[in-house]
Amino acid sequence: MTKFVSLRTKILFGFTVTFTLFFSGISLWFYSFTTANVNKRLKENLKRVAVASAKQIDVEELMGLYQDGKPNLQGRSDDPRFQNQLRWLEERHEINPQVFLYSFVRDNSSQNYSDKEKKIVYLVDVWMNIDSSKSSYFLESSIATEYHMNTLTKGTVEFRDFYEDKWGKWITFYAPIRDKFGNIVGGIGADMEVEEIQEIQKEIKQQILISFGLSYPLLLGLIYGLSTLLTRRFKALQNYAQEVGEGNYNLDISLREKLSFSFFDDERIILAKVLEEMALKIQQREELLSGIFNQVGVGISVSTSDYKFKIVNSTLCHLLGYTEKELLTKTCFDITHPEDIESSWQYVNEVLNSTIFPPLPLEKRCIDKNGKTKWFETAITVIKDNQQNLKYLITVNQNITRRKEMENKLIEAANTDFLTKLWNRAYFMGFLEKLLKKIEQNPDYVFALLLIDIDNFKTINDSLGHLVGDQFLINIANHLRKCVTEKDVVARLGGDEFAILLTTIETVEDSITVAQKIQNAINFPFYVYNQEFFTSASIGIVISNHLAGNNSYVTASDLFRDADIAMYQVKNKDKSNYQIFGREMYDNFIKKLKLENQLKRAIEEGKLTLFYQPIIDLKTGKLYSIESLVRWFHPELGFLSPSKFLPLAQESRLIVDLGNWVLKTACYQLHQWYQKKLLHPNITVNVNIAGKQFETGNLLTQIVDTLEKTKLSPTNLRIEVTETVIAQNTSQIANILQKIKDLGVNIAIDDFGTGYSSLARLRNFPVNQIKIDKAFVKPLNTHPKNIKFLQGIINLCHNLDLEVVCEGIETEQQKQILIDLNCNYGQGYLYAKPMSVNDFEQWIMKM
Structure with missing residues (x-):
C-alpha cells in the first residue's frame, strides 16, 4: 500500500513541478514576446507617422514662418x-492621439557658425492647443541634439529611444522635410510618452497573470485526477500479481467483480479486463x-505530414464557418x-529548420466558408519521428481580424488626404x-x-475663404476620380496640386484622352455654397519610357521633375491645356536653372544695375518723377532685357530679394541726387513692387527701414503695383497698401488695362495715380474710336481724383x-529711354 501511495505522490509531484515550470516559462516567454512585439509595432507606427507627415506638409507655407534667418514669432x-x-x-493628432507632432528648422540667426550647427528653432507644435506648458512653441532657439542635426544635414530618419x-x-522619431527639389x-518630430507604453505593458502583464491564475487550479486538478487514475490501475494489477505469486487464486470478490473475471480466468483474460478498464479511463480523460x-x-x-487536417477544435470550425x-x-x-x-x-520551412527558438508567429489571411x-x-x-521527418503539425490560430482592421484604418489615414479622401x-x-x-x-x-x-x-481661396476653397478642392477630386479607371491612382499632393498614375495605357494617345x-x-461650372465658379487645369504629362534615347525612367524624382517642367510650360503660356514632356524641354529647363542660379x-x-526713365508733366514739359528699372549685364550672354530674367525671379521667389534691392538702391540714388542739387526736392522715384513681396508679410517694414536709412521723406517714394497683382488677393493687398499710404x-497702379479690372473696383x-x-x-x-476710348478712361480717373x-x-x-x-x-522714348546713372545725370543737366 505504501508503495502505491509513494508512486502516486511521485507522479503527482512530478507532473505538478513539470507543468508549473512549463507554464511559468510559457508565461514569461509570452510576456516578453508580446511586449517586444507591441513595442516594435508602436515604434513602426510612430516612424510611419513622422515620415508620412514630413512628406505631406506644405513646405512653402511652413517656411514662410521662418524669415530672415530667425523665427517670425511676432x-x-x-x-x-x-x-x-x-x-x-x-x-494628424486626432488620428493618432498618442503621437504629438511638431516642426523645426535649423537656427540661422546666430553669427557664429558653430552655434548654427547646434541650434534649432521650433515653428509649430501641436502641444500649443493641448497643453501650452509642454509646448516648445515659445522657444525661439534651442540646443540641437545629434538626432536633430543628422535629420537636418544628412536627411536620415532618426530614432531617439527613451x-x-x-x-x-x-x-x-525625427524625419526630414524636403522641398520639391x-x-x-x-524636420518633423513625432513624440510618444513613455508612460503610454508602460501602461500598455502593465495591461499585458495583468492579463497574463489573470490567465495563469485561472488556468493553474484546473491544471492541478487535472494532474491529480491523472495520477489517481494511473496509480489505481497499478495498485489493482500489483495486488493481483501478489495473489498469484503466493498461489492464492481466491481473489478478493470486490476486485474480481470490479475487474469482471472469474476464478478460472487465466492471466491474459485478467490483463485484458484490466486494459479494458484502462481504455475506459483513457476515454474519460480524452473527453476531459x-x-x-x-x-x-x-x-x-x-x-499530418501532407498538411491535411487530422484534428480541429470547435473554435477553429466556428471561426471559419465549417x-x-x-x-x-x-x-x-x-x-x-x-x-x-x-x-x-516559407514560415513552415522556417519552423522545420529552426533548432533552438521557433520563429515569431506569422500574420496571415484565411478565407472562411462564405x-x-x-x-x-x-x-x-x-x-x-525518430528519423526527424515531419509527423504532425500543430497550429494555433489567434483571430486578429479586428486588430488588423484598426491597423488598416490607421494605414489608410496615413496614406489618405484628409480633405479630399484621395491618396496622399x-x-x-x-x-x-x-x-x-x-x-x-x-x-x-x-x-x-x-x-x-x-x-x-x-x-x-484667398478671396472667398478656406471653407469655399476646401469644398472647391473636394469637387475637383470627385471629377478627377470619374476620369480614370479603378486601376489608376489619383492623389492630392498638396494645395491645389494633384497627380494621376495611368497604369494601363498602351499608347501616348491614351494619356492625351484622359487629359x-x-x-x-x-x-x-462648379457650384459651391450657391456660388458659380469657372476654372481650368494645367497638366504636365510624362510617359515612363520617354526619357532621352527612348529609355525608361528609373527614379520618381526624375519623373516628377519632367512632369513639373511640362506643367509649368503650360502655365507660362495660356494655361487650361496639357503638355507632354519632351527632351528639348529638359534642355531648356537646365538652361533656365543655370540662369536662375546666376541671377541669384x-x-x-x-x-x-538700375536704369532710370523720366516721367514728364505733359503741360509744362518739366520732370515730374523718375521710374527705376532693373537691368542685367550677363558676363556670358551680354545685356539681358527684364523679360528674360524677371519671370525667372518671379517663379523662384528671387523676386523678393530683387525687389528689396531695387527699393534700397533707387531710394539711395535719389538721396544722392538731392545732395548733388541735381533734382528738385519734390521729385519722386517710382519703384515696382511684385506680388510675392506682399506675401512675405514684411514689405511695410522694408519700406520704413529703407526710408530711414536713406533719409528720404515718404512723399519722395511712389510704389507701382500692377493691375494683375491687386486682382489676386483684394482684401490682403488693400490692407497693406493702406498702411503704406x-x-x-x-x-500707382501700373500697366492699367492689361489685367481686365474695372475702375470701379480700383476705388477699393x-x-x-493710374499708369x-x-x-x-x-x-x-x-x-478716332481709340481716342474716345482713352478719353473715357482719363475722364473717369479724374472724377475719382486719380492722376493719369x-x-x-x-x-x-x-x-x-x-x-x-x-x-x-x-513717359516714353519721345522724352528719353531708360538711362544709366551717369547718362541720366547728363540728361538732367540739359533739361
Whole structure:
C-alpha cells in the first residue's frame, strides 16, 4: 500500500513541478514576446507617422514662418499660415492621439557658425492647443541634439529611444522635410510618452497573470485526477500479481467483480479486463481534454505530414464557418488566402529548420466558408519521428481580424488626404516606386504620370475663404476620380496640386484622352455654397519610357521633375491645356536653372544695375518723377532685357530679394541726387513692387527701414503695383497698401488695362495715380474710336481724383493728343529711354 501511495505522490509531484515550470516559462516567454512585439509595432507606427507627415506638409507655407534667418514669432497666432500648419498637425493628432507632432528648422540667426550647427528653432507644435506648458512653441532657439542635426544635414530618419526632458519621458522619431527639389529645409518630430507604453505593458502583464491564475487550479486538478487514475490501475494489477505469486487464486470478490473475471480466468483474460478498464479511463480523460481543447478561445489544429487536417477544435470550425467533417477533408493551405500561401510555406520551412527558438508567429489571411477574409496570428509546432521527418503539425490560430482592421484604418489615414479622401503624396510615391520596379522586371511595361495644377485656385481661396476653397478642392477630386479607371491612382499632393498614375495605357494617345477628359470635366461650372465658379487645369504629362534615347525612367524624382517642367510650360503660356514632356524641354529647363542660379549670385553680389526713365508733366514739359528699372549685364550672354530674367525671379521667389534691392538702391540714388542739387526736392522715384513681396508679410517694414536709412521723406517714394497683382488677393493687398499710404508713400497702379479690372473696383484701393499701358497709347493716331476710348478712361480717373500717366509715348502726335485729352503725365522714348546713372545725370543737366 505504501508503495502505491509513494508512486502516486511521485507522479503527482512530478507532473505538478513539470507543468508549473512549463507554464511559468510559457508565461514569461509570452510576456516578453508580446511586449517586444507591441513595442516594435508602436515604434513602426510612430516612424510611419513622422515620415508620412514630413512628406505631406506644405513646405512653402511652413517656411514662410521662418524669415530672415530667425523665427517670425511676432503675430504668429494671427498668421493664417501658422493656423493652417497647426490645424494640419491637430488633424494628424486626432488620428493618432498618442503621437504629438511638431516642426523645426535649423537656427540661422546666430553669427557664429558653430552655434548654427547646434541650434534649432521650433515653428509649430501641436502641444500649443493641448497643453501650452509642454509646448516648445515659445522657444525661439534651442540646443540641437545629434538626432536633430543628422535629420537636418544628412536627411536620415532618426530614432531617439527613451529619454527625459523637463516635459516628461519620451521616445521620438525625427524625419526630414524636403522641398520639391529634394532639398532638406526642416524636420518633423513625432513624440510618444513613455508612460503610454508602460501602461500598455502593465495591461499585458495583468492579463497574463489573470490567465495563469485561472488556468493553474484546473491544471492541478487535472494532474491529480491523472495520477489517481494511473496509480489505481497499478495498485489493482500489483495486488493481483501478489495473489498469484503466493498461489492464492481466491481473489478478493470486490476486485474480481470490479475487474469482471472469474476464478478460472487465466492471466491474459485478467490483463485484458484490466486494459479494458484502462481504455475506459483513457476515454474519460480524452473527453476531459477534448472539452478543454474545444473551449479555448483560439483555433487549434493537428495536421499530418501532407498538411491535411487530422484534428480541429470547435473554435477553429466556428471561426471559419465549417463543420469539423468539412475541415477534415482540407489541408491547411486550402483555407489560406491565395496571396499569403507563399509566405505560409516559407514560415513552415522556417519552423522545420529552426533548432533552438521557433520563429515569431506569422500574420496571415484565411478565407472562411462564405468567402470572407479573416486575419490570424499563426504559431506552429512540429512533431517529428525518430528519423526527424515531419509527423504532425500543430497550429494555433489567434483571430486578429479586428486588430488588423484598426491597423488598416490607421494605414489608410496615413496614406489618405484628409480633405479630399484621395491618396496622399506618401502613398502616391510608394505606388510610383512599385511601378518603376515593375519596369525593371518587364522593360516593355509603360505607364504615364499626369501632374495637375488648378489654375487661379489661390484667388478663389484667398478671396472667398478656406471653407469655399476646401469644398472647391473636394469637387475637383470627385471629377478627377470619374476620369480614370479603378486601376489608376489619383492623389492630392498638396494645395491645389494633384497627380494621376495611368497604369494601363498602351499608347501616348491614351494619356492625351484622359487629359482631355479632365479638361472637359473641370471646365464646367462648379457650384459651391450657391456660388458659380469657372476654372481650368494645367497638366504636365510624362510617359515612363520617354526619357532621352527612348529609355525608361528609373527614379520618381526624375519623373516628377519632367512632369513639373511640362506643367509649368503650360502655365507660362495660356494655361487650361496639357503638355507632354519632351527632351528639348529638359534642355531648356537646365538652361533656365543655370540662369536662375546666376541671377541669384548676381543679386547677392550686387552685379545688377538700375536704369532710370523720366516721367514728364505733359503741360509744362518739366520732370515730374523718375521710374527705376532693373537691368542685367550677363558676363556670358551680354545685356539681358527684364523679360528674360524677371519671370525667372518671379517663379523662384528671387523676386523678393530683387525687389528689396531695387527699393534700397533707387531710394539711395535719389538721396544722392538731392545732395548733388541735381533734382528738385519734390521729385519722386517710382519703384515696382511684385506680388510675392506682399506675401512675405514684411514689405511695410522694408519700406520704413529703407526710408530711414536713406533719409528720404515718404512723399519722395511712389510704389507701382500692377493691375494683375491687386486682382489676386483684394482684401490682403488693400490692407497693406493702406498702411503704406498712411506713411505718406504715393501709390500707382501700373500697366492699367492689361489685367481686365474695372475702375470701379480700383476705388477699393488707396491709390492716387493710374499708369495706362502703352497698348492704349500706340494706336491713338490710327482710329478716332481709340481716342474716345482713352478719353473715357482719363475722364473717369479724374472724377475719382486719380492722376493719369500714359506710358509708351513715342511721337509728337501722341503727345499732343494726350495733352488735348487732359492727361497729366507722360513717359516714353519721345522724352528719353531708360538711362544709366551717369547718362541720366547728363540728361538732367540739359533739361
